Amino acid sequence: MKPQAILCTCHGLPEPAFERACTAGAHNVKTCFQHLGCLPQCGDCAPKVRKVLGDHIARQSNGAAGAAPLPTKPS
Numbered sequence: 001m002k003p004q005a006i007l008c009t010c011h012g013l014p015e016p017a018f019e020r021a022c023t024a025g026a027h028n029v030k031t032c033f034q035h036l037g038c039l040p041q042c043g044d045c046a047p048k049v050r051k052v053l054g055d056h057i058a059r060q061s062n063g064a065a066g067a068a069p070l071p072t073k074p075s
């Protein structure tokens with residue numbers, strides 16, 4: 001199994017931890033850390049966390065664009 005790259009070295013958090021935080025509703029760097037039970041320290045990882053957030057939002061947008069249309073009421 002490939003070791004996970006650490007995204008936040010201050011807390012030893014890998015990228016999948018931030019992806020899970022996004023899935024759980026985090027919408028910015030601060031709320032990502034809150035979902036992970038900590039607060040950002042040095043902030044060096046913030047650009048990478050924003051990238052994870054942006055990629056998550058893009059995947060959601062693509063999913064919504066490809067979603068089936070809502071059913072219409074029968075007339």
Ligand code: FES
Pocket residue numbers: 007008009010011039040041042043044045046
């Ligand atoms: S590397 Fe994430 S807060 Fe320092």
